Amino acid sequence: MTNFYSFHGTVTLISDFFTGQNGKGEGCYKLITVENGLGAIVNFVVSPATYFVDHVMVTVGDRVTGYYDGDAPALLIYPPQYQALVMVKDTPNQNVKVDYFNSQLVSSDGRLQLNISPFTKVLLTNGQLFSRNPANRDLIVIYGPVTNRVPAKTTPYRIIVLC
Structure with a gap:
């Protein structure tokens, strides 16, 4: 971590x-x-x-x-x-968070929780698919809208796993 x-x-x-x-x-x-x-x-x-x-x-x-x-x-x-x-x-309409996400896919600062959909791409840094659960790992999360609660919840567009 x-x-x-x-x-x-x-x-x-x-x-x-x-x-x-x-x-x-x-x-x-x-x-x-x-x-x-x-x-x-x-x-x-x-x-x-x-x-x-x-x-x-x-x-x-x-x-x-x-x-x-x-x-x-x-x-x-x-x-x-x-x-x-x-x-x-910086890119319009795109948010990025780089952090450790726990078993509940909540960031280490407790501000963001991920809801992974079947359309969320989970990749390695080399662009290849990551075939495991991304929980309990350092992640780069690319996402758009979030809920107005703490932690904010989002369905990411893409997740890059930092192995």
Whole structure:
């Protein structure tokens, strides 16, 4: 179970991130700077393992949310720099939640409960079907409308299982 933290804002800079691997990782890692509009800035290190929802291309000016492991060690620098696990570009009429969902398919913060329908696609990060129950796992949930209760209930369009 990963303790997902997030930061939402506008991409202000995208640059190469050098890993010091003598050219082996050159160009494979990016540093994406995100500003939230209130003066807070975060640098996300994006690796080949970072999952981009819908495999979208992110550019300067895009509104994004970056998710990272809140329990992972971080450098004590400003602006803070985190290894991005999941990146989400804002899309109209689409909500995304990245979290651990328990046996009742309730998120770890207790704010969202999933009702899986036969039309809900449950996939792996490589796009293949996930054939098991997605409960008790870290999930990326793509959904639309929710109920006005706590936890809010939704029938997701798609679930990506983070194995």
